[in-house]
Amino acid sequence: MFTSSRPTMRRRALAAGGTAAALALALAACGSSNDGSSSMPGMDHGAKPSASSSAKASPSMGDMPGMDHMASGNGLSDTKDGYCLTSQDGTLAAGKQAAYRFTVTGPDGKPVTGFAVDQTKRMHFYAIRSDLTGFQHIHPIMAADGTWTADLDALKSGSWRLFASFSPDSGAGKGKGFVLSRTVTVPGTETKTPLPAAAKTAEVDGYTVTVKGEPMAGMAHPMSVTITKDGKPVTDLQPYLDTYAHLTAFHEGDTAFAHLHPTTKVNGDHGGPELSFNAELPTSGNWRLFLQFQTGGKLHTAALTLKVG
Template sequence: MLSSRPTDRPSSRSTTRRRSLATAGAATALALTLAACGSSSDSSSSMPGMDHGAKSSAPSSSSTSNAMGDMPGMGHTATGNGLAAAKDGYRLASRNTTLPSGERAVYRFTVTGPDGKPVTGFALDQTKRMHFYAVRSDLTGFQHLHPTMAADGTWTADLASLASGSWRVFASFTPATGSGKGQDFVLSRTVSVPGNATRTPLPAPAGSTRVDGYTVTVKGKPMTGMAHPLTVSIAKDGKPVTDLQPYLDTYAHLTAFHEGDAAFAHLHPTTKVTGDHGGPDLSFHAELPTSGNWRLFLQFRTGGTLHTAALTLRVG
């Protein structure tokens, strides 16, 4: 978010033991699977190019369609890296190939199913039916919002001002009906923003960053294709933060994009939500499929304000 069977028949006790070990191994692998993500209906961030906002596509609810049941932070996990516009008969379709620079923009799209018709039934995932992301090719621009859907299946995403350059837009969703029912998809398309585009080098890997007076520290060294623990700690004025508010049924949302191709991955903390006093430490299971630099965007809420922190993580 990567022996040949012996000819003589084994004893009943040996067979039972092997089945028990296989079951335990499957359960362990399942527990390390990452959950997929959400955004917020808030729209406040002081980071240049890191705007985010949303119009809710469905009323908020504590009931989600998480395939992992009631485990804290464990929700849907989409397969693939999100770089394709179509998968398993589902397609992200849009007439928007360019968007204006320096002003608010509207991106309209549909998701068509295997029958070629727009899909109108979507399951709730992290209290929303559609999660939409816009990311600049150099990973300096990031927006995360929830579009609204018309009766005919057309989604409308209201984007904040975009800098000139190439952008990729992602749609994350789960069909509620049809052949893809219950399956998680992340599809994307590219869009151009005209103007004099200047590519900004990705900041070097670092263990911490600051946003809105908060210091965000990430500890852990993920390895390619392996589930690995990450710990995110949040402090302000040198003191641990303990007033994180629930954010889409969790305390933080972590999205990662790979340098070069903008491959997509998203994770959630496994920390249990216990009211408006989360923090300072949040635990994640990270499984990033490709080596290299990943740009992490961590979103958390305090005092009704959504903050977005960004840092670069090196994956070996």
């Protein structure tokens, strides 16, 4: 009896080992990124956060007035809570428009095809180079099989991080906001642009943007933006994505992501000159802010560096 049972036990052990190996490979495929980003500080591939990262994050961040529910977390991982950002595109051509294709898979490993609408869109997609230049904010198109295509403007050579911001409308992630990212390489000689010094004002298309407030790392803090033109207050801001301004920020060094919106109530094409924000930037240091606002049907993007203590 013992002799005949041993082969059976060995077969069961081998089968169990094979199943575990297959599961490990599947998890590794979802948790790995083409840039080896799992070894970078601040990355989260589904593991429990460390004490230091937990202290920097605010669980109520997405529920605060003016904050985008989609932008919880720093976005420096390609996986979270079983959801995974996958793509076969590890490189994109330099100097010309490029199509980046990606898929979001759920905890069951299948492509997600149902997404909730946030600020009039089901997916917000961002591109930023490692030196915090070349900012792009676009809204990709999804095919029936769950494959998204993001049509990017010409990219300069270097390393780029691409962020997908979304909320599933069903399954375990329903009602939750996710920001996942991967990096791509744009071949060629990379010339890095030094980060401009911290400043309270920026110029774009004849407009002057002035930031007031002193945000502190990991704390909600009031901040305001005033927009003027030729020294006069601007009062004809038009709604853009259901708000008067769209503000995205990236942290110097690791390109960590933050996203917030004005608390100012939208009232037709009469926005401005001052927009109030409830700012919460998780870590200290320099952040590059990109403020998008619309007048006369034209979108303007102002950029400035904000130092957070």
